[in-house]
Amino acid sequence: MQIRRRQFIKNLVTASVSIALFTFSKISFGKWLLADFKHRSIEKTLQELFPDKVIKKSRKIKLKLPKTAENGNVVPITITSTIDNIESVYILSEKNPVPLVAKFTLDHSLEPYIGARFKMQETCDVIVIVKAGEEYFQARQKVKVTIGGCGG
Amino acid sequence: MASRSTIKIRSKRFPEHTLVRTLIAHSMETGKRKDKDSGELIPAHFIQTLSFKHNDKLLSECHMGFGISKNPFFSFKIKQANVGDKVTISWKDNLGFSDSKDHIIQ
Incomplete structure (x- = not known):
């Protein structure tokens, strides 16, 4: 009886947590x-x-990045593009511990x-991904980093 | 947060667009840096969301991690803006602090 009740409570907790997570994730879009x-x-x-998405390389995205960043703490980036109907832009740095920098x-x-x-x-490619409608485009450029800017 | 705003906004009107630049005073700690004196890790403290509004219409929302530099800088270009229009920048960080500031385009 004891075990049954425990099992029941366990199930109940799991179920309610998953329901809560599900609804929360829907609201928190x-x-x-x-x-x-x-x-x-x-x-x-x-x-x-981008699960199962094709990310095309595009020359319509222009990145302004330094070739060499002396200080990895502050790397300036300017993104311009001639792609129509841009919805969102992602900035990723290939070798950062958290590659997604911002969206x-x-x-x-x-x-x-x-x-x-x-x-x-550290020295790596900076990737910019642009979402326009249902299509994804990317551009990348290598930046040489003299002093790393994450942690340390 | 201190009574002085953490947000600075500058705008400049050009014939084709209006450039809005913003600078936010924020430490953007990654959680991996160590305190020089005590040798203890400084807890992560970084802005998570930033919103950019023009006359109360949301134009851009930015989600970021601690990969954004200390004292974050952002710039946007509005296609059409007039003198007297209001732009609002607001941010919220992982510890629940937030700030918001209005700016009138001159």
Whole structure:
């Protein structure tokens, strides 16, 4: 009897937690998600952020990045693009512990332009992914980092 | 947060667009840095969301991790903006602090 009751409570707790998680994740669409900013490799990040999506290389995305960043703590980036109907822009740094640096949603009354400053752990590619409608485009550029900017 | 705003906003009107730049005073701690004196880890403290509004219409929402630099800087270009229009920048961090500031385009 004791064990049965325990099992029942266990089931109840699991069920309610999963229901809570399910509803929470539905409501929190648009909220900051820890799952997006997990420590993991770039391959896994891309896989989880863009499951089964084809990300085409595009010359319509222009990145303004330094060739060499002396200080990995502050790497300036400017993104401009001539792609129509851009919905969101992702900035990723390949070898950062958390590869996803930031994601932006862009309204159509904004120019396709973003300026920001971010941190880089070491020399690697910076990848910018743009979502326009149901299509994904990417551009990448290598940045040489003299002093790493994550942790330390 | 201190009574002084953490947000600075500058705007400049050009014939084709209006450039809005913002600088936020925030430490953006990664949680991996050590205190020089005590040798203890400084807990992570970073902005998670930033929103950019033009006349109360949400134009951009940015989700970020601690990969964004200390004292974050962002810039946006609005296609059409007039003198007297209001832009609002607000942020919220992982410890629940937040700030918001209005700016009138000159």
